[in-house]
Amino acid sequence: MSGTSNETARRMAMLRDMARIRAFEREAVAAMRSGEAPGVVHPSIGQEGVAVGVCANLKRADRITSTHRGHGHAIAKGADARAMMLELHGRAGGSCGGKGGSMHIADFAVGMLGANGVVGAGIPIACGAAQAIRLTKEDAIVACFFGDGAVNRGPFLEGMNWAALYRLPVLFVCEDNGFAAFTRNSAVTAGGGPAVRAEACGVPATAVDGEDVLAVDAVTADLVARIRAGAGPQFLHAICYRWEGHTGTDAAAYRPADEAAAARGRDAIRRLAAVLEAEGIAAGEIAGIEAQAAAEMASHRAAAMAAPWPDPGAAYSDVQDAGAPA
């Protein structure tokens, strides 16, 4: 990459992050399907452009809250992918010591305040995180990821009003993949949709093609600059598509095949690769980045399989101090 511009280097980093997220989730889904990894995985394959385009504009001190589909957000924010893979396998050394699993991936060291098993639950938490940041005069903002299904939950409405009322430094990122679990969200959502609802509460909304990481990056850069300047919360409505089903075992038969195929044709990774090639990056270098990502995640999966199980005594730690289980 020597001789490339700073901007090209930044784009190469975004490509690498997207490739790492996809490779991580390919391994995670395979591990889940083979029975190596217990429990459920909710893959975000196809949505990497949103996680990476947003997090490319965040500093380490900034916080994020995430969803049940949170691997991408975590990796994009800089979370330890090896510890994440160990966590998915329920092993010692996992991000949460094997007590959280896929739906509770967290890496507080990089400001990733946790994936969440309850739809929309991160919205109120993000509001409070932003209030604390203001109270302590910390130079940071909060990015709050949620899906389009969350806009039908009360905490969404409460959180939009709250953040606008107190002009909190929050970037709300609605990853609109069109589906609330197995149901097309438009079939269960009245009115004009996520952006209209946010704007009704006084949170300015901006739409973006979530499958174009450079577009997400550019729009986010503008919104984050406004938030850091004290403009209050902003709403990013990122249109994207989930390639896989709701979980790793959901074949998503409720979706027409051509719809999913069309989404694969809009792949954010391939689109960025094409831009980089046009800028003079050799195809072999791009392939190398993807191969390196695949090798890294395969290595993490192997490490997870070889890692010891947690000590059963750990099941009783970190419950509470006063009145802890004996």
Add this chain to the structure above:
Amino acid sequence: MTRMTFAEAARCALAAEMRRDPLVWALGEDLVQGGIFGQYKGLAGEFGTDRIVSTPISESTIMGAGLGAALCGTRPVIEMRIADFTLCAMDELVSQIAKVRYMFGGQGRAALVVRMPQGMWRNSAAQHSQCLEAWLTHIPGLVVVAPGTPADAAGLLAAAIRSDDPVVLMEPKNLWTTEGEVPDDITPVPFGIARHAAEGDALTVVTWSATVPVVEQAARESGIACDVFDLRSLWPWDEAAVVASVRRTGRLLVVHEAVTVSGFGAEIVARVVEGVGPGGLRAIERLGAPRAPVPFSPPLEDAMRITPARVAQAIRRVANT
């Protein structure tokens, strides 16, 4: 010592903690105006509206924002106005706050207080009178505290604010205006240590929260030598002191305002039986509410109320069984 009301004692404790630690702040409805029981009176003037925050009526976000703020290093005091409204924020309390430390493997902690005034108060009817304490003692991760005197209202609130665990503080609405002696220098009251409110050999009486003064009066007037414990906190609770007392008296009466069925009294009785063995008990009784919503009309509400007369009758029954 200064004589003051329950509400004033709690207000003084919060003010002292906010002076001591700039990371302590409070959020909830109508706090700038002093809170509906006056327990925040004047605090916005001293600490400003960034630390005494009047919020929208958005219980999920009051609770959830408190958690987010705790995860970013501050120590929020979350005001739920009344315990019943906690039901609108149950996901945030039960599935987020209580579990955040555990499910993230100890990376973060919810060092916060949730104040939820509970129980009967001035004919407030079914949706404003509930006692939900047993629900919350069932949830791993929460400390559950239920003061019954002005001194403990102050000392337990101070302890709750300094605790690194999430603490649910169930303040008895009916006692906000009762007066008592409060130390001038408010010090934290440790969790899990009961207040030994009266000593006697005839029976052991266990209570907490709104029924504390009721039981103390009944014990005095009954003419029976009661060993009375005000638990002060329900999780952890002072099992050792209660079991030791029952070993001596052989008789146990538990009095609480909440519905008797599946109430915390059932847990106490079960643990005492496990502790002393079935042969160690001559009489057990629980006195609480019937399994019915709380009614509005004064005589209907009084029919469910735990009164000194009812407690005294129960004391005599248990002592003479």
